[in-house]
Amino acid sequence: MKNTCLHDHVASRLASEIRWQYGEVPHGIAGVHVPPGFRCIADGCFLLRCESGYGYLYEPGRGITIERPPNADPDEEILWLNGSVYAGVACLNGFLPFHASAVAHEGRVFAFTGPAGAGKSTLAAGLGRFGFPLFCDDTLLVDLSIADQVLAMPGHKRLKLREDALAMTGATAVQPVGAETGKHYAEPLAGSIAQSLPFDTLVFLREGPELTWEPITGAARFAMLEDDHHTQEIYAEAVRPTLAEQFSMRARLAGQLRMARLVRPRSTAGFEASLAFVADRIREDAA
Amino acid sequence: MILTKATGHFTETEIDDEIVVMSLESGDFFSLTGTAKAIWLALDAGLDRHGLIAHLVGEFGAAPNAIGPDVDTFLEQLRGAGLLASR
Numbered sequence: 001m002k003n004t005c006l007h008d009h010v011a012s013r014l015a016s017e018i019r020w021q022y023g024e025v026p027h028g029i030a031g032v033h034v035p036p037g038f039r040c041i042a043d044g045c046f047l048l049r050c051e052s053g054y055g056y057l058y059e060p061g062r063g064i065t066i067e068r069p070p071n072a073d074p075d076e077e078i079l080w081l082n083g084s085v086y087a088g089v090a091c092l093n094g095f096l097p098f099h100a101s102a103v104a105h106e107g108r109v110f111a112f113t114g115p116a117g118a119g120k121s122t123l124a125a126g127l128g129r130f131g132f133p134l135f136c137d138d139t140l141l142v143d144l145s146i147a148d149q150v151l152a153m154p155g156h157k158r159l160k161l162r163e164d165a166l167a168m169t170g171a172t173a174v175q176p177v178g179a180e181t182g183k184h185y186a187e188p189l190a191g192s193i194a195q196s197l198p199f200d201t202l203v204f205l206r207e208g209p210e211l212t213w214e215p216i217t218g219a220a221r222f223a224m225l226e227d228d229h230h231t232q233e234i235y236a237e238a239v240r241p242t243l244a245e246q247f248s249m250r251a252r253l254a255g256q257l258r259m260a261r262l263v264r265p266r267s268t269a270g271f272e273a274s275l276a277f278v279a280d281r282i283r284e285d286a287a
Numbered sequence: 288m289i290l291t292k293a294t295g296h297f298t299e300t301e302i303d304d305e306i307v308v309m310s311l312e313s314g315d316f317f318s319l320t321g322t323a324k325a326i327w328l329a330l331d332a333g334l335d336r337h338g339l340i341a342h343l344v345g346e347f348g349a350a351p352n353a354i355g356p357d358v359d360t361f362l363e364q365l366r367g368a369g370l371l372a373s374r
Contacts, residue, residue: 218305219318244298247309251300254307
């Protein structure tokens with residue numbers, strides 16, 4: 001109960017910090033000019049200037065200010081807000097982001113990570129066909145404020161899937177994301193989870209001819225955490241941890257998370273086979 | 288000459304049965320298992336080279352002549368990585 005209360009406090013602080021309003025956004029912070037297409041994190045603030053003219057400024061205690069360009073595209077606006085801006089604000093408030101999509105089972109979180117196009121969203125959404133509710137899509141925030149537990153925050157992004165992925169996962173298309181993305185916002189078949197839960201397993205997606213699930217043990221768990229370069233860059237910019245602090249955090253994650261490597265063929269048939277296979281592994285691990 | 292870890296120049300953690308050591312100068316990681324792990328742990332005992340080899344002979348039952356070269360090689364690797372000191 002104590003842990004839950006502490007986490008609720010942390011989560012509500014993030015919710016407060018992520019609130020936003022429209023207004024003017026400067027072209028620099030802390031004496032640093034930020035040209036279009038660049039971001040800067042300094043003095044606890046986050047500034048992003050997009051090439052389209054969008055600007056985002058986060059200031060602690062004041063939330064996010066969004067500057068809209070002429071002919072603003074609301075789809076682009078939400079993509080930046082839920083992407084780099086959210087990740088930056090989360091890092092500045094002590095959360096660690098993983099580039100992962102996740103499902104929940106028996107009150108615990110099972111996340112899938114891999115490079116763009118690895119099939120994270122499709123796999124997590126497809127597990128809805130086996131009764132696993134979606135926990136998050138694309139970004140998984142982790143709260144490390146409780147020493148003996150790694151807590152995962154429920155997703156803030158709406159599930160986005162391409163046409164073919166909609167058919168493969170059984171998810172329901174709600175509306176197009178944007179004309180150029182070819183994706184739709186979607187509702188997963190088994191619904192989604194809106195409460196923080198303990199983070200159980202991080203699964204690394206790999207492509208290969210044979211379907212295998214290999215638990216990762218020992219120092220390899222430590223090394224695998226280097227895979228997630230994009231989110232680690234934002235975390236490093238926001239928190240500026242020393243080498244010893246980075247080591248300590250990775251040692252903690254390697255010690256407290258289970259990890260596995262899922263190798264699967266990238267084909268429709270391979271996807272079908274991997275769904276049942278992964279569902280079984282998750283049920284076995286949770287038992 | 289007593290062999291010791293280069294305190295303040297590294298940080299370490301144990302994951303399952305392995306020890307991961309990171310050099311605070313370079314940020315390089317080293318995963319230590321088996322004999323390497325045993326040597327690393329024995330460096331806390333304040334032994335010289337002969338004492339270290341005698342300790343490993345007792346632990347692994349190998350002949351001193353057989354393991355001496357391997358111990359020397361590993362100690363050199365540790366020294367090269369800035370993880371070994373002596374006094």
